[in-house]
Amino acid sequence: SQICWELRTRGKFSGLANGAGVSEAYVTLATNDGYAIGALVLGHSLRSNNTTKDLCVMITPSVSVAIRSMLEGVFSKVVVVDVLDSGDSAHLSLMKRPELGVTFTKLHCWTLTDYSKCVFLDADMLCVQNPDELFSHSELTAVCDIGWPDCFNSGMFVFTPSHDTYTRLLQHAETSGSFDGGDQGLLNTFFTNWQRVSFVFNMVASATYTYLPAYKQYGGDAKLVHFLGSMKPWQHRYDRNSGSVDIPHGYHHLAPYLNSWWALYMKLVQPGVPDMEVKECLQ
Numbered sequence: 001s002q003i004c005w006e007l008r009t010r011g012k013f014s015g016l017a018n019g020a021g022v023s024e025a026y027v028t029l030a031t032n033d034g035y036a037i038g039a040l041v042l043g044h045s046l047r048s049n050n051t052t053k054d055l056c057v058m059i060t061p062s063v064s065v066a067i068r069s070m071l072e073g074v075f076s077k078v079v080v081v082d083v084l085d086s087g088d089s090a091h092l093s094l095m096k097r098p099e100l101g102v103t104f105t106k107l108h109c110w111t112l113t114d115y116s117k118c119v120f121l122d123a124d125m126l127c128v129q130n131p132d133e134l135f136s137h138s139e140l141t142a143v144c145d146i147g148w149p150d151c152f153n154s155g156m157f158v159f160t161p162s163h164d165t166y167t168r169l170l171q172h173a174e175t176s177g178s179f180d181g182g183d184q185g186l187l188n189t190f191f192t193n194w195q196r197v198s199f200v201f202n203m204v205a206s207a208t209y210t211y212l213p214a215y216k217q218y219g220g221d222a223k224l225v226h227f228l229g230s231m232k233p234w235q236h237r238y239d240r241n242s243g244s245v246d247i248p249h250g251y252h253h254l255a256p257y258l259n260s261w262w263a264l265y266m267k268l269v270q271p272g273v274p275d276m277e278v279k280e281c282l283q
C-alpha cells in the first residue's frame with residue numbers, strides 16, 4: 001500500500017535532486033511545527049557548510065501550511081507521511097503499540113528509493129562542519145549511544161533506502177517490538193552488525209555529558225551536534241537585545257552551540273515565520 005507520497009519538488013535547490021545523477025541525501029523528520037523549526041535550522045546549517053548532498057524532510061499533515069512552505073524553500077524534497085492511513089501495515093502495528101508512532105514515521109525513510117544512499121538526522125541536530133564524508137560509509141553506520149555504548153544512537157545513521165528492508169523492519173517491529181519503546185531499540189536489534197564512526201558525527205552535548213576534558217580535547221572537531229533530551233533549542237529563551245540565549249544551569253558547555261543554533265534561526269528562519277506559528281512553536 002502507498003502510504004507516503006512526494007508532495008512537491010521545487011525551490012532553488014530542486015535542481016540537485018533532478019540533475020546530474022545526485023542520488024544521496026540527508027533525511028530528517030518533523031511531525032509538528034516545533035520539530036519542523038528544528039529541521040529548518042538543520043537544513044540551513046547543512047547548506048551553510050556547503051554540503052553537496054540533497055536535503056529531504058519527511059513531515060506529517062500536522063505540520064502547518066506556512067512552515068511546510070518554508071521547508072520547501074530549504075529542502076529539495078518534502079515527503080508527506082500519513083501515519084493515519086488505515087491501509088498501512090505500519091499503522092496496523094502502531095495500533096498495538098501507540099507509543100511507537102514517531103518510530104514508525106522515522107522508518108519511512110527506507111521508502112525513499114529515489115536515493116541510493118542517505119544519512120538520517122534527527123531534527124534536533126545542528127551541522128557545524130561539513131559531514132559529507134559520512135556517505136563513504138554503508139548501511140548501517142552510526143555513533144555509539146552515550147547511555148549504553150554497545151548500542152548506536154539513532155539520531156544519525158547511514159542507510160540504504162529499500163522497500164524490502166522497510167517491510168522487514170515492520171515485520172521485526174511486529175514480532176520483536178522495541179526494547180525502549182522508541183526507534184532506537186527497534187533499529188539496534190535489527191542492525192546488529194552496525195559500524196561505528198566517530199562521536200563527532202553525532203556529538204550529544206547535553207547536560208548528561210560529563211567527560212569535560214575529552215570534550216575540551218575533541219569538541220572542536222564536532223561536525224553534527226545533537227540536542228538530545230527533553231529541552232530542545234527552540235524551547236530555550238532567547239534575548240533579542242543581547243542576541244544570546246539564556247543558558248540553564250548545567251548547560252554551559254552547550255552555550256556556543258545553542259547560540260549558533262539561535263543565530264541561524266534569527267537570521268534565516270525567524271523572518272519567514274508568521275507570528276502565529278512563532279507562538280505555537282517556541283513556547
Ligand code: UDP
Pocket residue numbers: 028029030031032035102106121122123124155227228229230
Ligand atoms: N520527532 C518528531 N516529533 C516528535 C518527536 C520526535 O518529529 O514529536 C522526530 C524528530 O526528527 C526528532 C526525532 O524524531 O529529532 C527523535 O526525537 P527526539 O530528537 O525528541 O529524541 P531524542 O534525540 O531527544 O532522544
Ligand code: MN
Pocket residue numbers: 122123124155226227228229
Ligand atoms: Mn534527537
